Amino acid sequence: MRAEHASLEIGKQAVPNKPPPRGVSGGGDDSCQWANDRECDDPDIGTGACRMGTDVSDCRAMRAGDDDSCRWARDGECDDPNFGTGACVQGTDRTDCGQVSWLRNLNDSCATSFNNVCEEPGRGSGCAARTDRSDCRGRQRPMTINDHFFGRDDRVRVNAQELPWRYMGQYTNGAGERCTATLIARDVIVTAAHCINTDEGIRADGTFQPEAGGPAARTTDYFLNPRFNYERFNTTDEIDGLDWSLLRIDQPLGERWGFAGTRIITAQGTAAARAFDLYQAGYSWDTGDRLSANIACHIVQVQGPDNTFAHECDTTRGDSGSAFLVRNGNAWDVIGVDSNFRNNPGGPFIYIAVSAASFQPYVADFVARRIGTPVGQQTGIKPKRDR
Structure with a gap:
């Protein structure tokens, strides 16, 4: 993994909170709060998070026809935001991204996406323009992109009132970055370690909003492997197996919605682990504020002593x-949590998850309050990263 790309959070799948599309108005500057983030946010050709003409630098190349x-x-890897690595401003990696540029600013955020019926204006009703991508344009995806989905997007919508989906919810850390988390006790959730780490240090002062409904809960305590280092995680693959965190919340939501157990299935190697059907759901960046799920996907390879595994489930940022x-x-x-992508020269990205073998030994002690750090107290050295 290139250090320059790593500093741009290639593999980090947390999602910043951008607002929905805004109205169009005049102007021509970079006054939008989302300006200079490499992604065009003007409403006519971009995400719509900015007023018209207030994200000039990020939209310039797209308006000129890409370059x-x-x-x-021309390094053989698409570096556009979202479906590429994100190392380039949108529209400035034309040769590498040409095959996938049609995906730009299309998503599946409509509530009824993945139902095999196109519901965008002009072909149906019920969805806004550009929000029913898979149903209107097909599920095939080029293998050359970050979100390659192994050539096909197989995600589905699920009923959040049913098991196991009602165990899940959206975790938002103190810096506003969003991830997915799952109840594993009456007042404990599990998520990724990088979901509570930021450039400013640990921000576990977040909230957990259950997908099944009801009020959100606030985090009160957290536990990480003491050897997890945010800078090292972002710049190497060496500690991917430490990318997990246990969080205590201030409401016993597990009493209402139930919670999952934890189980290790990777100890017997790849062949045994591959036999299990996996069920996963998360708040993908391209599917709005609703869960999108994978049904009966599988482990591809148990990675060895670092307690990670590669999988074929269609996950992306936000998952x-x-x-x-x-x-x-x-x-x-729960047999693992989603972590990151790994570069694979000459091939598609490898999707990496952390096995429960890495965090299960700590669950009982954290649930019993024998270990853990109160929110607001940081341990270790504040990470620093090059930009």
Whole structure:
């Protein structure tokens, strides 16, 4: 993984809170709060998070028809935001991204996406323009992009009142970044370690909003492996197996919605682990504020002593921290949490998750309050990262 790309959070799948599309008005500057983030946010050709003409620098190349002005252009890897690495300003990596540029600013955020019926204006009704991508334009995805989905997007919508989906919710840290988390006790959730770490240090002072409904809960305590280092995680693959965190919340939501157990299925190696059907759901960046799920996807490779595994489930940014579950009779067990992507020269990105083998030994002690750090207290050295 290139250090320059890593500093731009290639593999980090947390999602910043951008607002929905805003109205169009005049202007021509970079006054939008989302300006200079490499993604065009003007409403006519971009995300719509900015007023018209207030994200000039990020939209300039797209308005001119795209070019190869990025330093990473023509390196064989698409570096546009979202479906690429994000190292380039949108529209400045034309040669590498040409095959996938049609995906730009299309998503599946409509509430009825993934139902095999196109409901965008002009072809149906019920969805806003550009929000029913898979149903209107197909599920095939080029293997050359970050969100390659192994050639096909197989995600579905699920009923949040049913098991195991009602265990899940959206976790928002103190810096406003969003991930997915899952109840594993009456007042404990599991997510990724990078979901509570920011450039300013640990921001576990967040909220957990259950997908099934009801009020959000606030986090009160957290626990990480003491060896997790945010800078090292973002710049190497060496500690991916430490990318998990346990969080205590101030309401016993597990009493209302239930919670999953934890289980280790990677100890017997790849062949045994592949036999399990995995169930996963998260708040993907391209599907709005609703869960999108993978049904009966599988582990591809147990990575070895670092307690990670590669999988074939269609995850992307926002899915970080989401649980992989397996059936256990009438119950469900978390067997891992989603972490990051790994570069794979000459091939598609490898999707990496942390096995429960890495965090299960700490769950009982955290639930019993024998370990943990109160929110607001930081441990270790504040991470510093090059920009």
